[in-house]
Amino acid sequence: MDRLDRRSADFTLRTLDPLTDSELVHTWVTHPRAEHWMTRDATLTDVERAYMAIAASGHREAYLGLCEGVPSFLVEWYDLRELSAGQGTCGEA
Numbered sequence: 703m704d705r706l707d708r709r710s711a712d713f714t715l716r717t718l719d720p721l722t723d724s725e726l727v728h729t730w731v732t733h734p735r736a737e738h739w740m741t742r743d744a745t746l747t748d749v750e751r752a753y754m755a756i757a758a759s760g761h762r763e764a765y766l767g768l769c770e771g772v773p774s775f776l777v778e779w780y781d782l783r784e785l786s787a788g789q790g791t792c793g794e795a
Contacts, residue, residue, distance in 0.1 A: 720753035
């Protein structure tokens with residue numbers, strides 16, 4: 703897909719399901735390109751627990767982004783008033 707096609711692509715968000723989506727998200731957050739997230743050593747269980755904590759928090763949300771129906775990106779929303787500095791990584795949830 704070239705740049706022009708992406709501009710007209712169909713993007714959607716759906717709530718991330720920690721139990722069914724964690725395996726995919728684990729591959730993303732442990733990939734070498736995710737080095738800045740400091741999650742390269744996270745286990746699948748770490749990722750599941752982190753996203754279960756997000757789902758249960760009441761002030762954080764995680765979404766799976768889809769491009770043309772294909773899971774393509776992760777979006778997290780959180781209320782900064784509810785978080786302390788440094789919270790929220792997979793190993794700390």
